[in-house]
Amino acid sequence: MRGQYRWLPIGLKKWTLFGLLLACHTGQAQNTPWATRYFRNQTVSFKTHEVKPFVVEVNNTGYRDTLYQALSENGEPVYYYRKILQEVCFEGECRLLNAYLYWNITGSYLGLELPPEEFLSKSEHTPFVPSEYAELNKILADSLSPLANFAYEDLIVKDRKPPSGLDAVTGATTTNIAGYVVDGAVYTTHTLWHLVYGPTRQEVMRLTAEVLTPELLGEILQSADMGDRYWALNHISHLQRLPRQLAKQVLALMDDKQYNLSERAISSLQPQQLGDGFLQGEIVKKIDQVGYSLKPQLIVKLGEAPFLTEGVAQQLATYLKQSNGKPLITIFDVLQKQQVSEPKVLSIVSDLLANENRFIANNAYKFLSGIAIKDRVILGKMEAYEARLADGY
Amino acid sequence: MEKMKRRSAIATIGAVSLGLASPRLLKADVLQKPYAVKKEILKTDILVIGGGTAGVIAAIQAGRAGCSTILVENGSMLGGTTTTGGVSFPGIFFAWGKQIISGIGWELVQEAVTLNDDELPDFSRPHGRQHWHHQVRVNGPLYAILAEEKCIEAGVSLRFYETPVNITGNRNGWTVTTMGKGTQTEIQCNQLIDCTGNAYAASIAGLSVLREAETQPGTLMFEIGGYDYNRLDMDMVKSRFSEAVQRGELVKGEFYNVDALLRSGGDNVQHVAGADSTTSETHTVANIAGRASLLRTVRFLRTLPGLEKLKILDMQNETAVRETYRIDGLYQVTQEDYVTGRVFDDAVSYSYYPIDLHDEHGVIPKQLKEGMVATVPLRSLIPKNSRNFLVAGRCLSSDRLANSALRVQASCMGMGQAASAAAVLANQQGKSPHEISIAALHELLAAHGAVVPTV
Numbered sequence: 081m082r083g084q085y086r087w088l089p090i091g092l093k094k095w096t097l098f099g100l101l102l103a104c105h106t107g108q109a110q111n112t113p114w115a116t117r118y119f120r121n122q123t124v125s126f127k128t129h130e131v132k133p134f135v136v137e138v139n140n141t142g143y144r145d146t147l148y149q150a151l152s153e154n155g156e157p158v159y160y161y162r163k164i165l166q167e168v169c170f171e172g173e174c175r176l177l178n179a180y181l182y183w184n185i186t187g188s189y190l191g192l193e194l195p196p197e198e199f200l201s202k203s204e205h206t207p208f209v210p211s212e213y214a215e216l217n218k219i220l221a222d223s224l225s226p227l228a229n230f231a232y233e234d235l236i237v238k239d240r241k242p243p244s245g246l247d248a249v250t251g252a253t254t255t256n257i258a259g260y261v262v263d264g265a266v267y268t269t270h271t272l273w274h275l276v277y278g279p280t281r282q283e284v285m286r287l288t289a290e291v292l293t294p295e296l297l298g299e300i301l302q303s304a305d306m307g308d309r310y311w312a313l314n315h316i317s318h319l320q321r322l323p324r325q326l327a328k329q330v331l332a333l334m335d336d337k338q339y340n341l342s343e344r345a346i347s348s349l350q351p352q353q354l355g356d357g358f359l360q361g362e363i364v365k366k367i368d369q370v371g372y373s374l375k376p377q378l379i380v381k382l383g384e385a386p387f388l389t390e391g392v393a394q395q396l397a398t399y400l401k402q403s404n405g406k407p408l409i410t411i412f413d414v415l416q417k418q419q420v421s422e423p424k425v426l427s428i429v430s431d432l433l434a435n436e437n438r439f440i441a442n443n444a445y446k447f448l449s450g451i452a453i454k455d456r457v458i459l460g461k462m463e464a465y466e467a468r469l470a471d472g473y
Numbered sequence: 474m475e476k477m478k479r480r481s482a483i484a485t486i487g488a489v490s491l492g493l494a495s496p497r498l499l500k501a502d503v504l505q506k507p508y509a510v511k512k513e514i515l516k517t518d519i520l521v522i523g524g525g526t527a528g529v530i531a532a533i534q535a536g537r538a539g540c541s542t543i544l545v546e547n548g549s550m551l552g553g554t555t556t557t558g559g560v561s562f563p564g565i566f567f568a569w570g571k572q573i574i575s576g577i578g579w580e581l582v583q584e585a586v587t588l589n590d591d592e593l594p595d596f597s598r599p600h601g602r603q604h605w606h607h608q609v610r611v612n613g614p615l616y617a618i619l620a621e622e623k624c625i626e627a628g629v630s631l632r633f634y635e636t637p638v639n640i641t642g643n644r645n646g647w648t649v650t651t652m653g654k655g656t657q658t659e660i661q662c663n664q665l666i667d668c669t670g671n672a673y674a675a676s677i678a679g680l681s682v683l684r685e686a687e688t689q690p691g692t693l694m695f696e697i698g699g700y701d702y703n704r705l706d707m708d709m710v711k712s713r714f715s716e717a718v719q720r721g722e723l724v725k726g727e728f729y730n731v732d733a734l735l736r737s738g739g740d741n742v743q744h745v746a747g748a749d750s751t752t753s754e755t756h757t758v759a760n761i762a763g764r765a766s767l768l769r770t771v772r773f774l775r776t777l778p779g780l781e782k783l784k785i786l787d788m789q790n791e792t793a794v795r796e797t798y799r800i801d802g803l804y805q806v807t808q809e810d811y812v813t814g815r816v817f818d819d820a821v822s823y824s825y826y827p828i829d830l831h832d833e834h835g836v837i838p839k840q841l842k843e844g845m846v847a848t849v850p851l852r853s854l855i856p857k858n859s860r861n862f863l864v865a866g867r868c869l870s871s872d873r874l875a876n877s878a879l880r881v882q883a884s885c886m887g888m889g890q891a892a893s894a895a896a897v898l899a900n901q902q903g904k905s906p907h908e909i910s911i912a913a914l915h916e917l918l919a920a921h922g923a924v925v926p927t928v
Contacts, residue, residue: 336571340597405922
């Protein structure tokens with residue numbers, strides 16, 4: 081089960097039974113009469129209309145499995161799942177792990193479901209209690225778990241390693257992962273975690289990416305899960321232009337409360353999208369609303385635009401009046417890069433030559449010196465600055 | 474094109490005719506007059522002594538605020554602990570999901586990260602006991618160049634290879650005599666900021682400084698390789714290492730954890746007892762001790778199975794130092810202040826790091842309780858009985874345990890910007906830093922992007 085996978089669509093149409101059963105996931109255990117179910121929040125809120133299966137091939141083994149894609153009435157992916165049948169061995173005996181694993185459309189873990197009469201067990205075949213299922217549910221949702229760095233055979237300390245293929249639950253769990261597994265179920269936890277974050281996840285993401293639309297990206301951006309939002313932002317760059325609604329959603333993520341998310345939102349904007357005057361105008365407004373750390377990043381984005389609208393160039397120049405430090409330098413860099421030489425902008429900049437702060441005046445002078453100025457008033461201001469500089473400021 | 478041809482031709486003719494006329498002049502070396510030490514008198518609003526973690530930020534802040542600024546650094550590049558010292562993970566800028574240190578320090582870190590295609594940690598995920606998960610790694614040399622560029626951009630006059638030898642107060646501030654390679658400079662400044670990390674300038678100026686009976690060890694940063702850590706029999710290595718320490722072949726406490734040494738390849742794992750960078754003499758001792766320790770350990774490790782080909786891949790130029798002297802300030806920040814997150818009335822910057830005292834047993838960081846963020850009061854940056862004098866960096870007035878957290882670079886950057894902003898206002902208003910309005914200081918700091926503590 082650890083080889084490379086390739087999924088093949090086999091074209092089944094309506095699996096409404098699964099759709100009805102899986103329509104509602106709230107993050108709580110669902111006590112249906114037929115299954116044990118533990119779920120996280122679903123990325124999107126669409127209702128399931130049909131389920132489409134894809135067949136998986138495992139390289140060089142010929143083994144095939146099926147990945148199911150739940151779809152909405154509009155054909156948008158809602159979630160994915162897979163039936164797992166895999167042996168996990170412990171205390172000299174092997175049990176078949178018979179479960180369903182669910183993924184969100186961004187590849188994050190969605191949930192775990194066991195068929196009727198099935199249960200997960202620990203050492204000495206003790207069944208999981210509800211709190212252990214809940215713990216497992218939480219562990220499986222941690223994409224950055226240290227379990228990623230542990231191979232199956234490294235889960236217990238060397239001197240107590242059991243015979244090959246047998247579980248290690250009665251051996252000493254290596255202390256490095258003790259806090260990241262369900263106590264007494266090291267191998268079950270490890271197996272499930274690696275199934276969640278194995279090749280299936282990549283295929284889930286690939287399948288979703290194939291049908292991404294601005295509307296679906298907007299829906300994903302509304303997810304409460306930070307990982308989902310990052311995923312959407314990472315995929316926005318593929319769009320040639322940003323529809324206004326989606327642009328507003330991306331801009332709304334730029335604030336000082338979530339630095340990493342803000343940074344990612346800013347970097348998600350691509351040059352081809354920045355030719356839109358609406359987007360440029362919204363970015364300029366945003367500069368005034370965010371903290372110092374994010375301001376230069378927003379300004380730099382405007383430098384990546386294919387051109388600056390006249391209004392935006394003027395707004396940037398106006399913003400110079402209240403800027404200092406990095407934002408000030410960055411605005412000058414952008415105005416220079418965009419070859420802005422509109423009279424109104426130059427006039428605003430020339431006023432800075434008389435600024436008491438020599439750092440500000442000097443940067444204004446450097447910018448104007450790079451332009452063939454013909455305006456006599458501005459030339460006069462530049463001469464006055466030079467004279468002031470010669471006098472030691 | 475025609476002009477160039479003509480000019481080129483004239484030059485050629487000139488050379489030929491000169492050669493024909495006076496062949497002796499073709500000889501390149503010419504006897505020079507003996508070098509006379511260049512003596513100069515300079516005037517500046519603000520003088521920053523020490524171009525390390527705090528000094529760089531202080532100088533840039535002063536320049537950007539419009540003050541004439543000189544930065545004196547006794548080494549060859551800027552950045553101090555982050556660059557020369559090789560500790561290129563300059564502390565923690567976010568606490569409990571919020572940015573607590575921004576401004577010029579973060580600007581430098583962020584640019585270094587971007588220009589090196591590095592990734593920032595996810596600050597929204599709590600680091601738990603592993604605070605280093607929120608450390609930002611930067612490319613040290615790149616950081617040094619960016620710092621230099623920003624200083625020059627801010628109009629700061631850089632003076633490398635110079636160190637103060639005399640500091641005297643006067644009616645308008647301070648007169649500082651520095652010695653450098655072939656230079657002796659008298660710098661007259663209105664405000665002086667000591668960013669040496671060792672309160673060296675304060676001491677020369679006659680202000681009181683304090684030192685613990687036992688200081689934290691220093692660390693020489695290096696990189697070793699030539700072995701496969703995963704193939705090592707670490708039980709054997711640990712046992713043989715311990716035996717060598719007991720025999721006296723290795724020095725106890727130099728490498729308190731051989732496993733960490735081999736796993737990390739030498740990243741911040743060595744302890745040089747008593748390392749002191751205050752003077753050339755003490756820093757020489759610390760450097761020699763650090764290098765000798767590394768050589769001794771490398772020789773020993775190469776005798777062990779699996780480590781026969783171990784080699785030194787890189788090494789910093791000097792031993793980085795954690796603790797030397799601190800000023801006797803208007804207020805001493807205590808451990809209690811630090812761990813309870815006391816917000817002082819004159820708080821000028823935040824600090825967030827566990828209490829992190831290194832000793833011969835290693836270090837066990839004591840994490841702050843959830844939600845706690847310490848602050849730095851302006852008074853802790855002002856020596857008692859001083860005028861027009863500030864410090865920034867690890868030599869602030871603080872007790873030993875508070876200092877073990879405050880000394881970390883991010884906090885020093887915050888202090889550097891705050892001290893400098895205070896100096897700017899004092900300079901503009903003809904006051905001493907302790908006399909300025911805290912509200913005005915907060916306003917200036919906020920205008921330059923610093924995160925200002927609030928109650």
